[in-house]
Amino acid sequence: VVVENKKVVINVLPSGPLQDDTFRVVEESLLITDAVKDGSVVVEVDHVSIDPTNKIWLEPKKTYLKPLHPGDAMRAPGVGRVVASGSPRFRPGDWVLGADLGWQRYAAVRRGRGLTKLPAPRPGGPPPTAFLGVLGHTGMAAYFGLLDVGNPKPGETVVISGAAGATGSVAGQIAKIKGCRVVGIAGSREKCAWLRGLGFDAALDYRAPGFRRDFAAAVPRGVDVYFDNVGGPMLDLILGRLARGGRVVVCGAISGYQASGGKGEVAYGPKNYLNLINQSGRMQGFLVMDYTKRFPEAVRALSQWLAQGRLQHREHVVEGVENAPRALAMLFEGGNRGKLLVRVAAAAAAARQTASSSVVSTGEPGAEEPRSKL
Amino acid sequence: VVVENKKVVINVLPSGPLQDDTFRVVEESLLITDAVKDGSVVVEVDHVSIDPTNKIWLEPKKTYLKPLHPGDAMRAPGVGRVVASGSPRFRPGDWVLGADLGWQRYAAVRRGRGLTKLPAPRPGGPPPTAFLGVLGHTGMAAYFGLLDVGNPKPGETVVISGAAGATGSVAGQIAKIKGCRVVGIAGSREKCAWLRGLGFDAALDYRAPGFRRDFAAAVPRGVDVYFDNVGGPMLDLILGRLARGGRVVVCGAISGYQASGGKGEVAYGPKNYLNLINQSGRMQGFLVMDYTKRFPEAVRALSQWLAQGRLQHREHVVEGVENAPRALAMLFEGGNRGKLLVRVAAAAAAARQTASSSVVSTGEPGAEEPRSKL
Numbered sequence: 001v002v003v004e005n006k007k008v009v010i011n012v013l014p015s016g017p018l019q020d021d022t023f024r025v026v027e028e029s030l031l032i033t034d035a036v037k038d039g040s041v042v043v044e045v046d047h048v049s050i051d052p053t054n055k056i057w058l059e060p061k062k063t064y065l066k067p068l069h070p071g072d073a074m075r076a077p078g079v080g081r082v083v084a085s086g087s088p089r090f091r092p093g094d095w096v097l098g099a100d101l102g103w104q105r106y107a108a109v110r111r112g113r114g115l116t117k118l119p120a121p122r123p124g125g126p127p128p129t130a131f132l133g134v135l136g137h138t139g140m141a142a143y144f145g146l147l148d149v150g151n152p153k154p155g156e157t158v159v160i161s162g163a164a165g166a167t168g169s170v171a172g173q174i175a176k177i178k179g180c181r182v183v184g185i186a187g188s189r190e191k192c193a194w195l196r197g198l199g200f201d202a203a204l205d206y207r208a209p210g211f212r213r214d215f216a217a218a219v220p221r222g223v224d225v226y227f228d229n230v231g232g233p234m235l236d237l238i239l240g241r242l243a244r245g246g247r248v249v250v251c252g253a254i255s256g257y258q259a260s261g262g263k264g265e266v267a268y269g270p271k272n273y274l275n276l277i278n279q280s281g282r283m284q285g286f287l288v289m290d291y292t293k294r295f296p297e298a299v300r301a302l303s304q305w306l307a308q309g310r311l312q313h314r315e316h317v318v319e320g321v322e323n324a325p326r327a328l329a330m331l332f333e334g335g336n337r338g339k340l341l342v343r344v345a346a347a348a349a350a351a352r353q354t355a356s357s358s359v360v361s362t363g364e365p366g367a368e369e370p371r372s373k374l
Numbered sequence: 375v376v377v378e379n380k381k382v383v384i385n386v387l388p389s390g391p392l393q394d395d396t397f398r399v400v401e402e403s404l405l406i407t408d409a410v411k412d413g414s415v416v417v418e419v420d421h422v423s424i425d426p427t428n429k430i431w432l433e434p435k436k437t438y439l440k441p442l443h444p445g446d447a448m449r450a451p452g453v454g455r456v457v458a459s460g461s462p463r464f465r466p467g468d469w470v471l472g473a474d475l476g477w478q479r480y481a482a483v484r485r486g487r488g489l490t491k492l493p494a495p496r497p498g499g500p501p502p503t504a505f506l507g508v509l510g511h512t513g514m515a516a517y518f519g520l521l522d523v524g525n526p527k528p529g530e531t532v533v534i535s536g537a538a539g540a541t542g543s544v545a546g547q548i549a550k551i552k553g554c555r556v557v558g559i560a561g562s563r564e565k566c567a568w569l570r571g572l573g574f575d576a577a578l579d580y581r582a583p584g585f586r587r588d589f590a591a592a593v594p595r596g597v598d599v600y601f602d603n604v605g606g607p608m609l610d611l612i613l614g615r616l617a618r619g620g621r622v623v624v625c626g627a628i629s630g631y632q633a634s635g636g637k638g639e640v641a642y643g644p645k646n647y648l649n650l651i652n653q654s655g656r657m658q659g660f661l662v663m664d665y666t667k668r669f670p671e672a673v674r675a676l677s678q679w680l681a682q683g684r685l686q687h688r689e690h691v692v693e694g695v696e697n698a699p700r701a702l703a704m705l706f707e708g709g710n711r712g713k714l715l716v717r718v719a720a721a722a723a724a725a726r727q728t729a730s731s732s733v734v735s736t737g738e739p740g741a742e743e744p745r746s747k748l
Contacts, residue, residue, distance in 0.1 A: 064652055231648070236639065250650050265610065269643030274605070276624050276659030278438050278638075283657045285650030 001032040001084070007073045007104030008324050013058055017258045018332070022058070023074060023103075023325040030106050036086040041112040045101045047317070048078035049132040050327045050340040051166075052229070055257035064287055073102035074324065077137060079118065079128040080107070080345065087112040095120060097131045103324045105344055126303065133166050133339035134306065134313040135299050137288050141251055142170035143298040144291040147178070149284050150225040150249045154179030157219055159238060162229030162254060163203065164191035166313075166339035170302075171227045171251075172200055173311050180225075183218045185234065187334040194337070198312055212237065222246065222279075231256045232268050239272040242279040250285040258332050314338025375406040375458070381447045381478030382698050387432055391632040392706070396432070397448060397477075397699040404480050410460040415486040419475045421691070422452035423506040424701045424714040425540075426603075429631035435638040438661055447476035448698065451511060453492065453502040454481070454719065461486040469494060471505045477698045479718055500677065507540050507713035508680065508687040509673050511662050515625055516544035517672040518665040521552070523658050524599040524623045528553030531593055533612060536603030537577065538565035540687075540713035541625060544676075545601045546574055547685050554599075557592045559608065561708040568711070572686055586611065596620065596653075605630045606642050613646040616653040624659040632706050688712025 004027060011024040032042050057075050060067050068075055078101030082094040090096065090112055099114035101107040109115055118128055126135055133139060145167075152158050158175040162168040163184030175182045176199045184195040184203040195203035202218045204211060215237065222243030228235055231253025239248070256266030276282065291298070305311035316336045318327040321344045331340055378401060385398040406416050431449050434441050442449055452475030456468040464470065464486055473488035475481040483489055492502055500509055507513060519541075526532050532549040536542040537558030549556045550573045558569040558577040566577035576592040578585060589611065596617030602609055605627025613622070630640030650656065665672070679685035690710045692701040695718045705714055 236643070240638070250647065252651070253648055256648070265645040266648060267645065269610070269645035269647060271639040271641065271643035273624065273643060273647075273657065274627055274630070274640060274659070275638065276657060277626070277661060278659070280658075280660050280664050282659070283647065283650060284654075285648070285652070285656070286654050287651060290654050 005030045005106045032084045035108040036084045039086040040108045041090045042084040043080040043107045044083045045080040045344040047341045048076035052254040073104045138166035140288045141167045145249045146171045152180045152225045156224035157181045158225045159183045159223045160227045161185045235270045236272040239275045242281045246281040248283040318342045379404045379480045406458045409482040410458045413460040414482045415464045416458040417454040417481045418457045419454040419718040421715045422450035426628040447478045512540035514662045516541045519623045520545045526599045530598035531555045532599045533557045534601045535559045609644045610646040613649045616655045620655040622657040692716045
């Protein structure tokens, strides 16, 4: 059997910000029967996840994953359905989560490596895409980053940057559930309004005039836990307001990824880090994969909060794998609302809805328009 | 009774590096009888301590201590003898440690605030100056910073910058006592030779060609604990070599203090701090005063190691309070060897020697010449 695969591959590794020629679209035929003979599992990709770390993966530096090379389909976690399998672990029709399905319609995954079987979608249950977001790596980052690294106590002030993003919005809601005072920082009035609706005690638009003054007023007793998704001068502002014994959870630094010259360094290091001395504070990083063994604990807690209506999440879907590069650019411009996904397959969209999620769908990136809010 | 006091006061608060006009010398008469009537304790200052934090104290920003103002004698911890007392807690002749005796010959300390009585100097015992160094705030910083914040395990690799300084040299020796592999970084061949003599496994001159390569070779399994006294690009280098779960003890950042524009920020923030994510590492600051209640534990341990000959320390003494500004400048140029002190009083130098300390004395800063090495 032959299928026509469309994939978006790396054209030129960017030495700085993403460029128009960073990616290119390739169409090729995929011989499914040959792939299966090889022991591979062929997955029809349904959705892929677009994340800030995508930019880091494009750097030549070896980090926690192997460097990518020109010609490779861009790496992306995704969900999809098995169409053919050379592995006894997977059968055609199975829904799977893949650590790297990539920006493509069909992924031939050698020996099914990195694939996890998902529960079949059912009414009232989580859609497959939830395992790319609130029940996936962004939800895990929010859960373990906030609770394990940040260790917030009831009544403490927790500040979240990138608060309307996939990880930030979940981290903030978990902090509320744990009895903290939560201040979210995001990049538009609309995002801030959404955060207030989620129960954040304050939500501030960092692009608004008077932001720094409003921020100081919002944290009168200082910042006990800062869950940092953005880095840059914002990190300095908050280091300057750290409470005694304050903790900075280093989750990411989206403000710095675009500027990186490929050495794994950001262009702007926190000049105010010596306030860690004055306040006996700490900054701590973590990888979601450090917590693999404890994922079931987080999935249980998050699923329960979703079912109870105490946790909301939002997906922002860009249509078509060929639009993945533009979706990634949108992520860095702050244009997305909630977990950013690219829908690759035309079919199977029906199963994506649950009572606890709202979906924003974008045909053309930039031309955003809420499609449904359930 | 009237004594002639000579003091060095702040002339102009520097907005950047120290300037020639930052300090000026003032001579004035002090009416001891009047001071004592007021409840003050008058101390004849023997030695004062010169420390990297002195530069931070000159910034208008309120940190853990009140800002200084022009006309104030420069703040300095010191040791001296009580010459008159309006407090029942102190008697003339008592040796005292003062949190702020200041750059002056006589300090009238209101209600004896911040004064601690010291044991009278005796042969074989620690000299009063030890309480400004290895048994004082630099020793406490080394002890609690390394052991409590850094938490090194036997066999781990500990890297110390500013390793020939008062805090770094003690921290490195404690790490050796605790069974770690210790790499020291200092600014001259002579300093590195001294560190090797102290038992450091490796000592590297950061000014030498090939330093970065030699450093990489010296930490083949990465850096488990980095005790940072210097900040700047060195911090980035070491963040890039952090082992899994590595810890950065933020003790100071002498490379950045001179450049600070007075906002409490350093000019160079660590651009490589995102490696804390890749390595699940942390950076943590601390204040010596957080550990006040546990000082006796540290003094006991350090005194025992000194008596056993397992811990060496070195004092670098600059003569004359009028040379304190030049001593401070020397500290930032890396010219000192060991704990930098200014000898204020002409008398009482005899009691300063113990079997475990070596003393470098400098009449003129810059014209260094070992006076005794015991």
